[in-house]
Amino acid sequence: MSQPDAKPLLLFVDDDPDIQSAARLLFRHRRLEIVCANDAQSALTQLATHAVDLVLLDLNYSRGATSGAEGLTLLKDMLVLRPELPVVVVTGHSGVTIAVEAMRAGARDFVMKPWHNDRLATLIEKLLAGRTTGRETAGEPAMIVASAALGRIVGEADRLAPTRAPIVICGPPGSGKTLLARRILALSRDAGSETLIRAEECDTLPEEHGNWLIRDVETLTPTIQRRLADSLERVNPPRVIAVSSLDRNVLEARLDPRLMLHLGMVVLTIPPLDRRPDDIVALVTHFSHYFATRHGLPEPDVDDVCLASLKAAVWPQNVRSLRATVERAVLTGTWHVPSCERHGSADGPATLHDTERMLVETALRKHGFNVTQAARELGLTRPALYRRMARYGL
Numbered sequence: 001m002s003q004p005d006a007k008p009l010l011l012f013v014d015d016d017p018d019i020q021s022a023a024r025l026l027f028r029h030r031r032l033e034i035v036c037a038n039d040a041q042s043a044l045t046q047l048a049t050h051a052v053d054l055v056l057l058d059l060n061y062s063r064g065a066t067s068g069a070e071g072l073t074l075l076k077d078m079l080v081l082r083p084e085l086p087v088v089v090v091t092g093h094s095g096v097t098i099a100v101e102a103m104r105a106g107a108r109d110f111v112m113k114p115w116h117n118d119r120l121a122t123l124i125e126k127l128l129a130g131r132t133t134g135r136e137t138a139g140e141p142a143m144i145v146a147s148a149a150l151g152r153i154v155g156e157a158d159r160l161a162p163t164r165a166p167i168v169i170c171g172p173p174g175s176g177k178t179l180l181a182r183r184i185l186a187l188s189r190d191a192g193s194e195t196l197i198r199a200e201e202c203d204t205l206p207e208e209h210g211n212w213l214i215r216d217v218e219t220l221t222p223t224i225q226r227r228l229a230d231s232l233e234r235v236n237p238p239r240v241i242a243v244s245s246l247d248r249n250v251l252e253a254r255l256d257p258r259l260m261l262h263l264g265m266v267v268l269t270i271p272p273l274d275r276r277p278d279d280i281v282a283l284v285t286h287f288s289h290y291f292a293t294r295h296g297l298p299e300p301d302v303d304d305v306c307l308a309s310l311k312a313a314v315w316p317q318n319v320r321s322l323r324a325t326v327e328r329a330v331l332t333g334t335w336h337v338p339s340c341e342r343h344g345s346a347d348g349p350a351t352l353h354d355t356e357r358m359l360v361e362t363a364l365r366k367h368g369f370n371v372t373q374a375a376r377e378l379g380l381t382r383p384a385l386y387r388r389m390a391r392y393g394l
């Protein structure tokens with residue numbers, strides 16, 4: 001939340017540059033700051049990096065979309081990040097039904113396109129008048145979802161969030177299990193009362209039967225596992241979201257069968273980051289902007305070769321490692337991309353120079369030194385590849 005004496009900041013989400021300009025003009029006249037976003041990812045990044053006071057969200061923000069579905073998903077994402085954020089939805093083609101659905105999902109109001117300038121401005125002033133002053137504590141970090149694989153998992157999680165279903169989330173370290181678990185609890189019917197249980201340190205279960213987030217569930221002692229199974233068999237069981245870095249089958253073998261029966265009704269598995277290259281690209285953009293804003297430094301350059309090496313790298317702690325790599329690039333102005341070697345190198349992360357050399361060499365060998373094919377794989381032109389071959393003596 002911006003300071004009380006600062007101009008309120010409005011985030012406007014619509015991909016049409018003409019409509020963005022019209023909105024800028026309208027709100028600047030009315031002493032509002034405005035930032036714009038073209039798509040879901042940049043909207044979430046703006047929200048994570050700016051003290052936004054209100055969002056105006058076109059439910060069909062991308063060209064050709066008419067169902068409003070993408071807008072509804074983004075609305076939910078934004079309210080996970082900032083549950084109290086006033087969001088006004090704008091709808092044109094998809095009409096009132098979708099607007100009502102958006103109100104049910106937490107939007108404060110809606111306007112139909114084409115909007116009436118004065119009426120829209122009055123509505124926004126009214127909503128902003130009720131804003132609390134002072135800095136609101138940040139909600140959850142934004143969850144960036146660009147790959148189809150993660151999209152399916154998050155879609156399933158959102159669908160089940162308002163139920164009382166216990167859910168197990170598997171996935172390698174740092175892949176976003178806890179973030180997803182918190183998202184489910186934030187979207188659940190009785191959000192707000194969450195008890196975090198670190199299984200390793202747990203010698204008794206909470207009295208309160210609210211929402212439980214259990215981390216490293218496989219490390220619960222056999223006695224606590226049996227007690228947890230008992231609680232899940234009660235008439236009014238706690239809502240449990242359990243998280244584990246073990247593979248699903250290994251987890252099944254480690255947990256009490258009765259506990260697994262209740263707890264593992266739904267198991268969501270987040271794939272490792274290196275199997276989600278689309279997420280790598282989106283996360284790099286997001287974290288670059290986030291850390292550049294946080295540290296007051298410029299965003300680091302990311303060209304195609306750099307992106308290729310980020311996609312080819314091994315991320316032992318998945319998104320956590322990538323996040324740290326991007327923060328380091330913001331701080332030092334240089335990319336230190338971990339090696340592509342599956343088993344890592346004793347010297348620690350290689351420089352971008354080393355990684356690029358290895359990528360070029362690997363592509364050339366793979367294609368029997370056919371420059372055209374290797375260049376195509378690397379996303380480079382032939383001259384660009386020749387320059388690199390000369391630079392690395394290949």
Ligand SMILES: Nc1ncnc2c1ncn2[C@@H]1O[C@H](COP(=O)(O)OP(=O)(O)OP(=O)(O)O)[C@@H](O)[C@H]1O
Nearest residue numbers: 141142143144173174175176177178179245319320
């Ligand atoms: N899709 C994502 N978008 C943005 N940030 C993410 C995403 N996934 C993970 N992160 C970030 O990466 C870091 C690790 O995520 P998280 O703690 O949820 O992983 P985890 O799988 O629970 O890890 P661990 O198994 O080590 O407990 C956090 O800073 C989190 O905010």
